[in-house]
Amino acid sequence: MKIDRLIGITMYLLNRNVVSAKELAERFEVSVRTIVRDIGALSIAGIPISSSTGASGGYEILDTFKLNKQITTMEDYFFIITALKGMCSAYDNKKINLTLEKLLTAGHYKDEEQKVFIDFGVVREGGNIPEFVREIEEAIHKKSIVEFDYTDSTGQISHRRVEPLALNYRWYAWYLLAYCTEKNDYRFFKLNRITYLNVTNKSINCEHGNVPELLEKKWSNDTRRYIPMKLLCKAEVRVPVMEYMKGKVVEEYENGDFIIETRGIENERIWFSMLLGFGDSVKVLEPQEVIDMLKEKALQIQNLYRD
Known part of the structure; x- marks a missing residue:
């Protein structure tokens, strides 16, 4: 539509200095002659556009027209x-x-x-995440029920039918806040654990109240079990340990070694994988359950590569 193109040309010129008719024609996929007519129409409408000739010539909107007063600093x-x-x-x-x-x-x-x-x-990486975000956002806007297969932290797969309420990017991942019709409760679903997402043609018939307040309430009522840990770390891994384990240093030694206190969510693989990755540079002092888990996993790895 012409009005859309006129608005687009105005916005384009406002954000730039001199722009040639050829550049505008390529940008808006019309002929140079059409651009000349559009510039004339904008001038008649009161937009102060000046033109210049030559190799570096073109059109520009006078600085007097650009906003020079800000509602903020x-x-x-x-x-x-x-x-x-x-x-x-x-x-x-x-x-x-x-x-x-x-x-x-x-x-x-x-x-x-x-x-x-x-x-x-980084959040746009990983399979179908960007597509899921777009589809869920549209479902929220249209108030459509969605269904999908979901894999929980223990590896169990279940089919879910939910009423989507909000998307939330948190802790390096996208989450969906939805009302689960099977559990009759509000739940968070991690998008990278979702497969076979389908936006149905069935509508949400009930109101769910204030979504921002509900979102905050669900995060504050975190019912996941956290495992407190105490780790003895060598000096050479101080930077990665503090970066990935997010611990608090409670004791330091003259050689640079240190002890931190941290915690990990039960059944979450990230912190456990990090401990394995640090090898003999990090020793778990407590609790015993984590020590036993590491011993068992180390034995499984050893058996895997045994001749």
């Missing part, structure tokens, strides 16, 4: 831009990209002025 403005760019790296949504484009026109923003960069691109 420039520091706030840069924080918003940084946050939106980070969100765009993880969340493929055209509306967010459009919002970012609009904000970029609200001030004289330059990429070289950005000093903090946030990239959550």
Whole structure:
């Protein structure tokens, strides 16, 4: 539609300096002649567009038209831009990209002025996660029931039929908050444990109240069992231990070795795999159940490679 193209041209020019008619034509997939007519229409509408000739010539919107008063400080403005760019790296949504484009026109923003960069691109990796996010978001918007197969932390697979309420990125992973019709309760589902997702044509008929409050309540009522641990760590693995085990140092020795206290969620593989990966650089002092688990796993590995 012409009106969409006129708005697009205005936004494009607001966020740039001089733009040639050829560049605009390629951008909006029309002829140069059409761009010339559009520029004329914008000028008649009161948009102060100037034109220049020559090799570096083109169209630009006068600075007097660009927003020069901010409802926030420039520091706030840069924080918003940084946050939106980070969100765009993880969340493929055209509306967010459009919002970012609009904000970029609200001030004289330059990429070289950005000093903090946030990239959550890792959450877009891993099979069907981006597709699941889009499908679930649409289901939430349309209030459609979804169903899928779900593998829990113990490896058990079950078929779930749920009423999706919210998507939440937390702890390096996407989670779905939904009302499970089988359990008659609100549950979190980790997206990377979901397979065979299907958005049904059946609608959600009941109201679930304030979703943000429900989300916060569910996280605060974490019923998972946490296993407290005390680890003796060698000095050379201090950085990775503190990075991945998230522990608190409770004792240090002259040679650099140290003891930390940390905890892990029962049946979660990440922290257990990390302990195995550290080998003889990290020794579990307590509890005994974790020591026994490591011994058993080490024996299984040894038997696997035994001639």
